[in-house]
Amino acid sequence: MPKPRQPDPEVHESDYRVPAALGTLAWVIALVVLLAMGDGLPSSERWWIGVCVTGIALGVFGFLYVPHLLRKRDEAADRVAERTADGSGAR
Numbered sequence: 001m002p003k004p005r006q007p008d009p010e011v012h013e014s015d016y017r018v019p020a021a022l023g024t025l026a027w028v029i030a031l032v033v034l035l036a037m038g039d040g041l042p043s044s045e046r047w048w049i050g051v052c053v054t055g056i057a058l059g060v061f062g063f064l065y066v067p068h069l070l071r072k073r074d075e076a077a078d079r080v081a082e083r084t085a086d087g088s089g090a091r
Helices: 017-040 047-085
Strands: none
Touching: 017 047
């Protein structure tokens, strides 16, 4: 006889700001190191500067966009809860 399925664990929301800030900081440090190398950086490896700038831009975008995304998700959940509370769960 199979064992009964255990209930799903609660969803754990973590703070997005710490990993976003650390990742962006890592790209900033990498960019500073590459720029500090100056002419010591071979021309065939200068594309890494663009990678660092892109990483920084994406990190800042994520840091600014995630609050908007979370706010919209909470608003959608509130609308669903209001609809359910009003008894008009049908669409």
